[in-house]
Amino acid sequence: MTGTKEVVMGTRTRRRTADNAVRRILVVDDDPTIRNILVQVLKLEGYDVQAACNGGEAFERCSTETRPFDVLVTDLMMPLMGGKELIQRARSLHPALRAICLSASFSETWLDRSVLFLPKPFSLKAIVALVQTALEGTTRRAAESA
Template sequence: FKIYLPRVDEAIESLKPGATRAEPTQGLETILLVEDEDVLRALICKILEMHGYTVLEARNGGESLLICEQHKGPIHLMVTDVVMPKMNGPSLAERLAQLRPDMKVIYMSGYTDNIIIHRGVQDLSTAFLQKPFTPDALARKVREVLDQRLS
């Protein structure tokens, strides 16, 4: 049994002094995921769980309100679609802020900025993910928002 490895003539590049490694995207926090599309919700849930998070899933605003009322532990972050039937993401976040004032929010949508702003999301800078996004972009945004101090 033999293994042949390709010959490498160049030295392997190490991290240059002053360069930083990628920020860790793992966590132990609890995340409420609100997404009306079943396949997308399952995929996002799997990505978040692979990064160590506990995920509570809801199909809509009504389910997420029930989860927030019944869940005994903290919910650190809500990741919600902006455009959903019955209750949109910003309206849901406003309602849940009364139950869970420390819970942070990330909005996600496949719609254009104009429609999103029309639906009530005013600040698209730090708490927004444009669909489609990569698993890495999701993990980085979640970690970034969780690490921000509440203002």
């Protein structure tokens, strides 16, 4: 893992940056089942995970948190503010923010190369791997490989 070290805490490994900070992820999805599953899975992977139910709430968190998120995992189609606008607005505050876009019915053609895309439905293994890919800073496009 480049620039990251793992520290074992009980049965959980905390994913940390080179300066010993736990990696922070913001999960945004208007479907509470998907949102809650993603939060739990990523917490089990050792990340500090926050959640929002729409783009407006997520942008508010991005603008008020004292420490920026490392990765934004967002659904594309949501009420109030969709994933595309959220990514653009969040990056206006934090240009280094890595983004993963999830969608059941969308082509990735609008995404710039710095946004990773994962089509729904996806496996939990695939989202965990894609978060790690985002944190490693690679820009490959995602395909369901798990």
